[in-house]
Structures are given as structure tokens and as C-alpha cells.
Amino acid sequence: MPGIALPGVVGGMGSLQMFLDGKKSVVVLFWSETCSHCLRCDSYFNEFTENHPELRLAAIAARQGETIAQIRSAISERKLRFPILHDRDGKVAIKWYTQQTPRVFLPDPARRLLYRGAIDNFRFAADPEYQPYLEPAIQAFLAGKPIERPEVASFCCAIQSVYYLLPKALS
Amino acid sequence: MGNQVNSILKPWTRIAEGMLTVVDTALFAAQSAVGALAGEEPVKPSTEPPWEGPANIDEATADFANRLALLAALTPLKSGALVKAGGNILAAALQSRGSIERKTLRQWMALPIQLPLSFGTLLTQSSFRALHGVYVVGLEKLPDLFFYAAELFRDAEIFVTLQYNEYLALLQNRIAETPNDAGTRIELAQTYMKLGCYPEAAREMTEAAKDRDFRAAALQGSLIANFLAANFSQAVSDGIASLTLEPSNNRTRFWLWQTAQKLDGYPPEVPPHLRMEMKVGYDPSQVQFEDVASQIGLDKTSGGRGTAVFDMDGDGYLDVILSSAMAGCSVYHNNGDGTFRDVTVGSGLEDCVNTFCITVGDYNNDGWDDFYVTRLGFYAGESALYRNNGDGTFTDVTKQAGVQNWGPGFTAEWVDYDCDGNLDLFVSNNAGKFFDRRTPNRLFHNNGDGTFTEVTREAGMRTPAPTIGCAWGDYNNDGYPDLFLSNGLARPQLFRNNGDGTFTDVSREAGVDEPGIGFVATWCDYDDDGWLDLVQFIWSWEDDMLHNLIHGAPPANGHSLRIYHNNGDGTFTLRSKELGVDGCWGTMSGNFGDFNNDGYLDLLLGNGGPRMDRIEPSVILENDGNGKFHNVTFAAGLPFTGKGHGANMADLAGDGRLCLIMASGGFYPADLLTASVFRPKSLPGNYLNVRLVGTRSNRNAIGARLKLNAAGRSQHRLVSGGSGFGCLPYEQHFGLGKTDRVDSLEIVWPGCLKQQIQDLPINNTVRIVEGVAGWEEVYKKRSSAAPLGCELLK
Numbered sequence: 001m002p003g004i005a006l007p008g009v010v011g012g013m014g015s016l017q018m019f020l021d022g023k024k025s026v027v028v029l030f031w032s033e034t035c036s037h038c039l040r041c042d043s044y045f046n047e048f049t050e051n052h053p054e055l056r057l058a059a060i061a062a063r064q065g066e067t068i069a070q071i072r073s074a075i076s077e078r079k080l081r082f083p084i085l086h087d088r089d090g091k092v093a094i095k096w097y098t099q100q101t102p103r104v105f106l107p108d109p110a111r112r113l114l115y116r117g118a119i120d121n122f123r124f125a126a127d128p129e130y131q132p133y134l135e136p137a138i139q140a141f142l143a144g145k146p147i148e149r150p151e152v153a154s155f156c157c158a159i160q161s162v163y164y165l166l167p168k169a170l171s
Numbered sequence: 172m173g174n175q176v177n178s179i180l181k182p183w184t185r186i187a188e189g190m191l192t193v194v195d196t197a198l199f200a201a202q203s204a205v206g207a208l209a210g211e212e213p214v215k216p217s218t219e220p221p222w223e224g225p226a227n228i229d230e231a232t233a234d235f236a237n238r239l240a241l242l243a244a245l246t247p248l249k250s251g252a253l254v255k256a257g258g259n260i261l262a263a264a265l266q267s268r269g270s271i272e273r274k275t276l277r278q279w280m281a282l283p284i285q286l287p288l289s290f291g292t293l294l295t296q297s298s299f300r301a302l303h304g305v306y307v308v309g310l311e312k313l314p315d316l317f318f319y320a321a322e323l324f325r326d327a328e329i330f331v332t333l334q335y336n337e338y339l340a341l342l343q344n345r346i347a348e349t350p351n352d353a354g355t356r357i358e359l360a361q362t363y364m365k366l367g368c369y370p371e372a373a374r375e376m377t378e379a380a381k382d383r384d385f386r387a388a389a390l391q392g393s394l395i396a397n398f399l400a401a402n403f404s405q406a407v408s409d410g411i412a413s414l415t416l417e418p419s420n421n422r423t424r425f426w427l428w429q430t431a432q433k434l435d436g437y438p439p440e441v442p443p444h445l446r447m448e449m450k451v452g453y454d455p456s457q458v459q460f461e462d463v464a465s466q467i468g469l470d471k472t473s474g475g476r477g478t479a480v481f482d483m484d485g486d487g488y489l490d491v492i493l494s495s496a497m498a499g500c501s502v503y504h505n506n507g508d509g510t511f512r513d514v515t516v517g518s519g520l521e522d523c524v525n526t527f528c529i530t531v532g533d534y535n536n537d538g539w540d541d542f543y544v545t546r547l548g549f550y551a552g553e554s555a556l557y558r559n560n561g562d563g564t565f566t567d568v569t570k571q572a573g574v575q576n577w578g579p580g581f582t583a584e585w586v587d588y589d590c591d592g593n594l595d596l597f598v599s600n601n602a603g604k605f606f607d608r609r610t611p612n613r614l615f616h617n618n619g620d621g622t623f624t625e626v627t628r629e630a631g632m633r634t635p636a637p638t639i640g641c642a643w644g645d646y647n648n649d650g651y652p653d654l655f656l657s658n659g660l661a662r663p664q665l666f667r668n669n670g671d672g673t674f675t676d677v678s679r680e681a682g683v684d685e686p687g688i689g690f691v692a693t694w695c696d697y698d699d700d701g702w703l704d705l706v707q708f709i710w711s712w713e714d715d716m717l718h719n720l721i722h723g724a725p726p727a728n729g730h731s732l733r734i735y736h737n738n739g740d741g742t743f744t745l746r747s748k749e750l751g752v753d754g755c756w757g758t759m760s761g762n763f764g765d766f767n768n769d770g771y772l773d774l775l776l777g778n779g780g781p782r783m784d785r786i787e788p789s790v791i792l793e794n795d796g797n798g799k800f801h802n803v804t805f806a807a808g809l810p811f812t813g814k815g816h817g818a819n820m821a822d823l824a825g826d827g828r829l830c831l832i833m834a835s836g837g838f839y840p841a842d843l844l845t846a847s848v849f850r851p852k853s854l855p856g857n858y859l860n861v862r863l864v865g866t867r868s869n870r871n872a873i874g875a876r877l878k879l880n881a882a883g884r885s886q887h888r889l890v891s892g893g894s895g896f897g898c899l900p901y902e903q904h905f906g907l908g909k910t911d912r913v914d915s916l917e918i919v920w921p922g923c924l925k926q927q928i929q930d931l932p933i934n935n936t937v938r939i940v941e942g943v944a945g946w947e948e949v950y951k952k953r954s955s956a957a958p959l960g961c962e963l964l965k
Contacts, residue, residue, distance in 0.1 A: 034333050036366035036840045097516040099499050099524055116516070121472045122367070122843045124401035128433065129845075131465070151513045155473040155498035155843055157333065158524045162553065167224045167266060169241060169328040170337045 001111045002095040004028070006060065006085035009071045014058060014085045016111065024054040025107060025114075025141065027134070030093055030159065031084065032063040032101040033074035037156040041102060041119060046081045054142060062087035063101065064160045093159050103154040104134050106141060114141055117152035184306050184686075188299065192635065195295040202228075202288040209281035216611050218575035220553065224266060228282075229608050231267045232289040236606035238263035241325055245341060247349075293606060299635065300602075303661045303686045307730065308712060323781050324605040326365070327550040330839060331525075335366060353382035353389065360392055364783055367841030369400035387416040391423045395784050398430050399841075406430045407438055414445045421717035422784065429786070432811055449805065450723030451754060456793060456803035457767040460831065460849035462810070467823070468511040472845045473498035475834025478817035479529040479898035481540045484563055487949050489821055489900050493834045493846055494526035496547065504563075509824040519565040525552055530898050532585030532594045533870045534572075535621050537561070540871070542898075543596060545580030548639070549781070549838070551603040551610075554580045556596075573623045578610030579603035579637070582691060582895035586643040586652050587869045588668060590922045593617035594869045601659055602637035612638050612656070616672075631673045636661030640896075644694025644703045644889055645874070646681075646737055650923045652874050657689035657707050682743050683707075683735050691894040695763045696887040697750075697772050697794060701878070702737035703889060706763065708776065709733060711755035713785055716778070719755045729755035732776065751799045757787055760896040764820035766829040768856030768906030770886055771796040775831050777815025777897075781838050789815040789833055789847075814844055819897030822904055823848070825936050825950050827858040829904055832897070857907035860936035862949060863890060867922060867941060871901050874921035882910040907933055 004016045019026035029045065031038050038045075048057040061071050061084050068086055075084070087093055096105065106115040115137035123130040133152045140147045203213065214227045225231035242263065246256045273279045301313070308316050329338050342359040346352060360375035376393035380386045390413035397406035410427035414420060428447050431437040437446055464470035474497030483490040488505035495501075500523040503511035515521060526544040533540050539559035546552025554576035557565040569575055579601040585594045595617045600610035614630050615623035632654075640657030647653065651668035658664065662684045666674035678684035688710040694703040711719075715729040725731060731753040735743035747753045752774070760777035767773060771794040778787040788811050792800040805811065809831075817834035824830075828851040835844035859879070863872035875890040886905055893899035907913070913931040920926065920941050928939060928946055937946040 034336060036335070036368070040367050097521045099522050118472065121470075121845055122841075124369075124399075126401035126403070130401070131470075151516075153471045153473065153493075153498065153501045153513060153515070155495065156840055158499075160522065161524065162220050163331045163525075164333065165222065166220060166332065168332050168334055169238070169325075170334045170341075 001105065001107050001113055002092070004058075004060070004085070004092055006087055006092060009061065009068055009075065009084045009086050014083060016058075016107075019056045019058045020109060020111070023056050025109060026056040026058055027138070028096075028105040028107070029057060029059045030096070030098045030101050030103045031059040031061055032066060032157055032159070033061065033071050034063065034066065035101040035157040037122070038102045039078070042078055042080065044119070046079070048082060052138060055138065057082045059084040060087050060092060061085070062090045062093035062098070062159050063157065064090060064164050090160055098154075099159050100154040101157050101159060106134070106137055108141070113150075114147050115150055118154045122155070181306060184302060187302055191295050191299050191302065195292055195299070198288050198291040198295065202285055202292065205281050205284050205288065209277045210275060211278065211281075216578075218577050220551075220577055224268070225271065228271060228285050228289045229292065231271055232286065232293050233604065233606045233608050235264055235267035236293060237324075237328075237604050238267060240321065240605055241328075244321065244325060247345060293608075296609065297606060300660060303636070306686050307660060307688055309728070312712065319782075321605055323549065327547075327603075327838070330365070331547065331550050335362065338362060351382065353379040353385035357385060357389055357392060360389075360396065361783070364392070364396055364399070365839040365841055369396045372396040373400065373402070373405070387413050387420065387423075390416070391420065391426070394423065394426050394430070398426060398433075403430050403433050404438075407434070407441065411441060411445060418444070421721060422713065425717055425720065426784070429812060447721050449720060449811065451720060452788070452790070452802050452804035452809075453806045454793070454801035454803045456807035457769060458807055458855045459852045460808045461852055462847050463830075463850045464846055464848040467509055467848060468513070469493070469503055469832070469848050470845050471495075471501050471834070472836075472843055473834075474836040474838060474843055475846050476526060476816045477528040477544070477896050477898065478819040478832055478834045479531045479542060480819055480821040480823070480832070480900040481531045481542075481898070483540065483559065485539065485561070488825070489823055489902070491823070491832070492529050492542070493817070494523075494529050494544065495834070495836070496525060496527065496838055497836065497840060497843060499524045500526050500529070500544070505823065514563060518563060519560075519567070520557065523555070523557070527552075527580065528582040528896055528898075530583045530585055530892055530895055531871075532596075532873065532892075534585070534594045534596070534617060536593065536870045538870065541565075543574065543583050543585075543598075545576070545583050545598065547603075548579050548581030548601045549603065551577060551579050553577055554583065554598060568621075572621060573625075574615050576600070576613055579607075581639045582641055584641050584643055584892055584895050585871070585873055587874055587921050588614075588643070588652055588654075589616070589672060590651065590868070590874075591619070592865070592868055592922070593619045594871070594873060596623065597641050597643070597654065599638040599641045599656065601639050607637070609635065609637065612641070626672070629672065631675065632666060633676075634658065634664060639689060640691035640708070640894060642692040642694050642705070642894065643874070643891065644705075645876075646694070646703050646705070647741055648702065655683070655692055655694070655705055655707075657692040659690070660686070660688050662686045663689055663692075663707060677741070681741060682745075685733075685745070687730050687733070690759050691761060691896045693761070693763060693894040694889055694891065695772055696889070697734065697763070698736070698798070699771075699885055699887050700737075700739070701885075701887055702739045704737045705733075705735040705743060706761070706774070706894075707733040707735070708758040708761040708894065710757050710759060710780070713757065713780060715755035716757055716787060725753055725755040729753075731755055732758060732761070732774075749798070751801065752792055754790070754802060756790055757785065760816050760818040760894065762818045762820055762893040762897050762899060764829050764899070764904060765906035766791070766820060766831060766851070766855075767793060768827065768829070768854070768858050769796065769908045770884070770906045770910075774800065775818045775820060777813075777818035777833055779814030779837065783837065783839055783842050786812045786814055789813050789818070789831075791831065809849060810847075813847075814842070817897045819893070819899060820904075821900045822858075822860055822902070822936070823850075825860070827854050827860070827934055855906075857910060857933045859905045859907060859913055859931060859933055860949075861903045861905070861916065862901065862936065862938045863903075863918065863920075864938060864940045865920060866943075867924065868920045872920060872941070873901065876919040877903055878917040879905050880914040880916070881907060881912065902936070
């Protein structure tokens with residue numbers, strides 16, 4: 001998997017190796033402060049490392065035009081507790097073949113890809129049709145078992161879009 | 172009373188249309204003349220995104236009207252707000268000015284004349300749509316249609332450009348100023364719902380329900396929000412409360428029923444008079460389906476749109492692309508064992524987002540199927556042509572091929588309209604704004620060297636209304652494909668191909684010009700008489716669909732799917748009622764295929780609507796071969812709900828079982844559903860699949876006609892992508908029932924070469940090459956131990 005060396009939204013730099021150090025793995029999350037499906041998962045991401053002490057979570061904000069000020073504002077308003085790196089021009093997202101937020105990657109310690117895609121099928125847990133994708137992949141990895149479903153298409157906001165560049169209706 | 176008014180109005184519609192057309196033409200001519208005097212270039216429809224805003228006066232006046240409409244919707248009727256709105260109107264005018272430049276004194280002098288003329292054409296064009304609105308939905312429902320369209324076009328703008336946080340802030344501010352404004356609170360709740368913030372939506376709905384005037388509506392909203400959040404018991408309570416206040420509200424009744432399905436039936440607290448039964452879809456079926464999407468790896472969750480099934484990599488197996496309005500295009504490789512693998516990453520399609528229709532065609536006849544996509548057919552987007560590199564990757568060649576289209580492209584279809592052996596391309600453009608200048612449809616002629624030339628004007632194709640569906644088929648059997656256009660909220664059009672590169676609009680004399688809310692369309696010979704019939708899929712109003720479900724029959728003035736029977740003399744007869752397809756559905760996609768292998772073409776309808784609160788089952792209609800179709804949806808095992816786009820049918824495993832493929836979901840970030848693949852549980856009858864390879868004609872053999880003779884009757888097929896939204900594989904599936912022998916297959920290739928094949932096998936997939944005798948197997952024979960998938964014949 002391609003390397004990452006990006007500035008953190010609250011300062012410092014972050015790299016894939018840094019997140020991997022001392023942990024079994026890291027879940028890399030492409031994220032946007034505007035994305036409604038990222039918003040839906042706020043508490044899941046906030047509690048991620050508590051629920052998975054063997055892992056880290058690293059979010060990458062890559063959406064075209066998203067500023068550090070906007071991201072900091074979201075961190076403050078939504079009380080976000082996970083580290084967010086800023087991929088200002090979306091180059092890392094392109095290298096990781098990522099065009100949607102949220103999209104998660106689970107590598108093994110040797111940085112080989114184990115899971116890539118959506119977090120779930122956007123149903124709520126009480127719904128009989130609810131289908132998680134990331135959690136079963138994590139559980140299988142931690143148990144040393146093969147991952148049954150290594151890839152699922154992501155959905156929601158585009159990272160780059162012509163519509164972000166056109167004149168706006170509410171401006 | 173309403174019906175009486177409508178019956179008086181309808182005969183006058185054509186006269187009013189004529190008058191509006193004359194006025195519009197005159198105003199446009201005057202505007203063009205003034206522009207010419209001012210030394211301006213004639214306005215050409217743009218093929219590029221409007222980076223700097225409107226590029227000409229007509230686009231600017233439309234943009235200004237849309238901004239005014241948005242301001243009107245967002246401005247409360249209070250003196251302070253109205254004063255502020257005055258400033259906003261000025262700002263809107265400045266923004267709408269866009270990139271229009273006045274360079275000379277003559278141009279400045281012309282402006283005061285051009286502007287009223289431009290607003291005049293905007294008025295005539297909008298009146299044209301309103302006129303058809305009255306015709307189709309009636310005067311009494313016109314206000315509902317108006318507000319419905321206004322909401323959808325407003326939301327398209329807000330959600331596509333990710334301005335929903337600004338919109339939420341506007342609504343929150345308004346509520347902060349007037350906390351008792353229940354109407355605004357419901358709007359806020361609905362916006363939360365569109366974003367997937369269901370607990371917030373339910374909270375606001377509960378608050379709004381304190382206002383007696385809004386209580387029933389707010390409780391209905393709370394029912395839906397709680398349903399989506401999987402709080403089913405609360406949804407039941409809200410449903411009971413809302414329906415007790417408004418027992419005639421069928422939407423509430425339907426959502427309460429949907430909730431009951433999640434709970435394995437109505438809970439005891441739901442009184443009998445608030446319950447409903449599903450009254451349609453239980454005709455006996457010859458086939459039982461099961462949804463195997465998750466089992467085979469095609470269960471993509473998204474705002475699903477177009478689907479396409481084709482052999483992407485030349486390995487013989489049918490691969491699948493699922494597009495999405497709210498995600499990217501996903502490419503699924505057929506593993507040959509009945510399962511699929513997502514191979515999007517690395518395919519060159521990673522940034523292929525917001526797509527609507529996918530239409531497959533080997534435009535350069537190199538043996539690798541390429542495809543064209545349209546984008547956001549209710550807003551605007553860049554259509555794109557992807558060339559298949561033959562190595563699992565695709566390259567965007569839109570510009571070098573010359574097939575750019577910026578606009579609300581809805582569907583597109585490949586056709587060889589001049590039978591020169593090269594696939595040409597037609598693109599349908601819908602309306603993208605409430606006040607919208609008509610983006611013209613586009614016909615691109617293939618130059619045979621990888622490039623295209625737009626020939627719409629030379630071909631004589633003028634379409635005054637927004638177009639959603641297009642279907643090419645040779646209805647008069649003269650060897651040249653003709654074009655049917657399913658125009659949204661307008662009269663459809665039939666263009667007869669004159670065989671010399673021009674077309675003539677024959678809609679009226681053919682008898683296919685009844686206005687409706689037309690969606691996609693397709694040609695197929697449903698009665699196997701050798702003449703192509705026409706299927707126009709119609710989007711019905713939600714009330715009519717609910718009436719259909721609850722009462723088992725459509726309302727008297729409902730608008731159903733249309734099957735126009737080809738009389739063989741250039742005219743058509745509408746036969747929906749006598750064929751038994753007069754149910755009202757919000758059909759957004761549809762296709763045909765013989766899914767029960769009985770030798771007669773059946774229909775699949777993907778239904779729903781753009782609003783979050785409109786869900787609806789997909790419907791399947793079995794053709795009994797005796798002139799009737801039967802709604803067997805639920806008897807065959809399909810689910811009670813959905814929002815179906817990209818309806819497709821394909822024998823994915825090459826085992827004779829035609830699968831029903833449905834990309835599902837809506838437009839909003841939270842209106843996401845999971846794609847389905849309904850596969851027959853067992854082989855319902857014998858079959859033969861035929862793939863044609865053109866040599867002199869286009870390689871996909873699009874436009875070829877097939878006649879299979881077996882057991883004393885003939886089956887007719889047209890090689891086409893179907894209705895476009897679901898691009899069918901070009902493989903032709905013939906059901907044979909219990910017949911164990913095929914007598915012959917007659918093929919008429921585009922360009923009229925005839926070929927007859929005999930000694931064909933059954934229960935097999937064969938390839939036939941143009942001008943080459945005989946056939947070859949596509950797959951090796953399977954052993955009975957391998958029910959899924961098949962080995963490729965090396």
C-alpha cells in the first residue's frame with residue numbers, strides 16, 4: 001500500500017508507519033467533515049481505539065476545497081477524538097484509488113491490503129438487513145483468519161467533483 | 172368537477188401547444204436577429220461545464236429565475252426578511268450575469284431588447300411544460316406537481332454541490348426566530364432525513380407534531396424516520412397516531428404496513444381499520460426467485476442507477492457494471508463460477524462518479540466492448556466515453572472522440588442508424604433545473620476512425636421537451652432503425668429513419684404521441700408477429716400507485732405502462748388495458764426478457780421515486796402467450812419494497828436462468844439501497860442463448876433481428892441494449908419450455924444480410940459470426956455436479 005506523509009489537522013505530521021508502530025494494524029479512513037455518512041459514524045470512529053486497542057485509526061481529509069479551518073471547526077463542534085491528516089490536493093486519495101468518503105482500508109503489519117471499502121451497508125443495527133463489512137474484517141484479521149469479503153464498494157460523497165467548482169446556488 | 176374541467180381542457184392542449192410554439196419561435200427569431208445586429212455569434216448549446224456561470228443571455232435569464240425561485244422558497248413572509256430579499260435579488264442578478272460580456276456599444280444597446288425577449292422564451296417554454304402538466308396530472312394535482320418539481324430541482328442543486336449544511340443552518344436560524352413554525356420544522360426534519368440523520372429527524376418531527384395543524388404530517392414523518400432508523404416499535408406508534416388522525420392517508424398506511432413487514436406482521440395494537448393487505452402481485456408464477464446478490468458479490472449499496480452486462484474482457488463470461496448517483500461506477504468481473512469480483516480499482520473508472528446510464532457498444536469494432544455514461548439526469552453532468560483497452564482497463568476518450576455532452580443526460584444508446592457498420596451514438600437530455608433551457612438531444616455519427624460528428628440538426632431531430640428515454644428499432648421493417656423518444660411530462664416522439672441520414676417525426680400519424688410522465692422505453696416483439704412493438708415505461712403519481720396496491724386495481728384516471736402494438740402499417744394501437752398491464756407504478760426503469768423460459772417475453776419494472784418517502788416494489792409481469800400479462804411479483808418471491816433503477820436481465824452464470832438485476836437507491840445521500848439479483852431457484856425450462864458477432868455490420872450486431880423456429884412457432888428478437896437504463900447483454904435468450912429441438916434460426920443482420928442456421932443445440936450458449944456457416948459453443952458442457960458457472964471453451 002502506498003505510503004502516507006501528511007500534516008495533521010491539529011499539527012505535526014502523520015505517516016502510515018507511525019500509525020502502525022506498536023499496533024497490530026491501522027484502519028485508514030478517507031473522511032470529510034461535510035460527508036453525512038462520516039457524520040453518521042462519528043461515535044463509531046470516536047470509540048474505535050477503545051473498542052479495538054490493538055489497532056489505530058487514521059483519518060485522511062481529502063475532499064476538494066475542504067480547509068483546515070473547516071475541519072478544525074468540525075472537530076470542535078462534534079467533539080471528534082480521532083487523528084485527522086489533511087490531504088489538501090487529494091494526491092494521497094488518488095494514489096489509494098479513493099473517490100468516496102467514507103472509505104476504509106485495513107492493511108496487515110507488512111502493509112498488504114486486507115480489506116478495502118465501506119463500513120457497512122447503511123442500515124441500522126436493529127434492522128434485519130444490517131450488514132457490517134469492516135468489523136467482520138477486523139475480527140477475522142485479529143483472529144488470524146482469512147477475510148471473507150476483502151472488498152466492498154464505497155458510497156457517499158465524491159472526493160473530487162466538478163460540482164464543487166461550479167458557482168453555488170446558496171452563495 | 173376536476174375531471175370535467177380536464178376533459179374540456181384536453182382537446183385544447185394541441186392548439187395551445189401550437190400557439191406557444193409559434194410565440195416561442197418568433198421570440199427566439201427576434202432575439203437572434205437583435206443579437207446578429209449587435210454582432211454576436213449565434214448561441215450554441217455548451218458542451219463544457221459553466222465554470223464562470225451562465226455563458227449566454229438565455230442561460231442567464233434561466234439561472235436568475237431559478238435563483239429567484241430559491242429565494243422565494245427560503246424567504247419567510249416578514250417585512251425584515253423581504254427587505255433583505257431585495258438585496259439578495261440584486262446579488263442573484265449579478266451572479267446570474269455569469270461570464271456574459273458586453274464588449275461593444277451595440278451589444279450594450281441590444282441588451283434591453285434581448286433580455287425581455289429571453290424572459291419571453293423562458294416563459295413560453297415553462298408554459299409548455301405546465302400545459303402538459305395539466306394534461307397529464309389534471310388541474311387539481313397541478314399545484315402538487317409544481318411543489319414536487321420545485322423541491323426536487325432545489326434539492327438537486329443543494330445536495331450535489333454539498334450545500335446542505337448551509338441549508339440546514341438557514342432552517343435552524345428560521346426556527347430559532349420562530350420556534351412554533353411547524354412547517355419549517357418539518358422541512359428541517361426532512362432535510363435531516365435526506366442526510367441519514369434519522370434520530371434528529373424524528374426529534375424535529377415530534378416537536379412539529381405539537382402543532383395541531385401539522386400533527387398528522389409530522390407523525391407520518393416521524394414514522395418514516397423511525398422506520399429508517401430501525402426503531403420499528405416507535406414507528407408503529409407514530410403510524411397509528413397519524414393514521415387515526417388521517418385514516419385516508421394511504422402513504423401513512425403503506426409505511427405502517429412496511430413497518431409491520433419488518434416485525435413479521437402487524438403488532439396487536441394496530442387496529443384492523445388501520446391495516447392494509449397487498450392486493451396485487453399474487454398471480455400464480457411459473458418461476459420462483461431468490462435474491463443472490465450478496466452470495467455472488469453484486470450487493471452494492473449506493474444510489475444505484477444504470478446497469479450494464481457485457482463481456483468486458485473477452486473471456487466469454489458476462490461481467491457487470493453498476494453505476495450510481497451517490498457513489499462511483501463499480502466493475503464486477505465474472506469469475507466463471509457464478510460469483511463476481513469487484514475490479515474497479517485499477518480499471519481507470521475510479522473517478523467515474525455520479526453516473527446515470529451506461530450503454531455498451533464496440534464503437535471502434537476492435538473486439539472490445541466500450542461504453543458511454545451519462546451523468547445526473549435531473550441536474551447536469553459531463554457524459555463520457557470509455558474505451559476498453561482490452562486489458563481490464565478503460566480510458567476516457569470523450570474529447571478525442573468528439574462526443575462531449577454537458578447537461579442533464581439521462582439515457583444514451585448505440586445504434587448504426589445508417590447501416591455503415593459503425594456504431595453511432597444518441598444521447599437524451601432531460602431537464603436539469605426548474606426553469607431550464609432545453610439541452611438538445613444529440614446524435615453523433617461515427618466517422619469510422621474513432622471520432623464522431625454531431626449531426627442532430629442535419630438529421631432533422633427537433634425535440635421541444637426534455638427527453639428521458641430513447642429506443643432504436645426498425646418498426647416498419649425497412650432495414651433502417653427508427654427512434655422513439657420518451658419525453659418527460661410531454662408528448663413522446665417517433666422519428667422514422669428516411670434511410671438518407673434524415674428523420675421525419677411521425678408521432679401523430681403513428682398514434683404514439685399521448686403525453687405522459689415518460690421514463691425509459693424499449694422496442695420488443697411481445698407477440699412474435701414479426702413487427703416490433705413499443706413499450707413506454709410511465710412514472711405514476713404516488714397516490715395512484717398506492718391505490719393500485721391497496722385496492723388491487725389502478726384508479727380510473729391513472730397512467731400505466733404503455734404497450735403500443737405495431738399494426739404493421741406504420742400505426743400503433745395502445746393495448747395496455749387488454750394486455751393487463753394497466754397497473755400504476757412509478758416506473759423509472761424497465762426491460763424485457765423471457766425469465767420463465769416459456770418462449771414469451773416478460774417484463775420487469777423498476778419502480779419508485781426521487782423523494783425519500785417514496786418506496787415501491789419492483790414488479791414482474793409474466794406473458795402467458797395468450798395476450799395477457801400477469802403480475803406475479805410477490806408470488807415469485809420478489810420483495811415488497813425498493814427503489815429500482817437500471818432494471819436488467821441476464822443469464823449471468825450461463826446456465827439458462829435469466830437473472831433479474833436491479834440497481835437500487837435514490838438521489839439523496841441517505842437514500843441508498845442494495846442492488847439485487849433475483850435468480851430463478853431452478854431452471855424453469857429449456858433455453859438457447861445466442862451471441863452474434865458482426866463482421867460487415869457492427870461487431871455487437873446491434874439492430875440485428877433474429878427469428879427462432881421451434882415447436883411450430885417463431886420467436887422474434889431485436890439485438891439492442893433494451894431500455895438503456897439497464898443495458899441488456901447483446902446475448903439473446905430464447906426460452907424453449909419443454910421443447911427439445913430448435914428447427915432453425917433466421918438472422919437479418921444490420922445492412923440486411925440474411926443468414927439461416929440449423930441444427931442448433933438446446934440448453935447451450937452459442938456464438939454465430941456474420942457470414943460464417945454454423946455456430947460454436949461459448950461454454951463447455953457442464954457436469955451436473957456444477958450447477959453454477961461454466962468453463963470457457965478454449
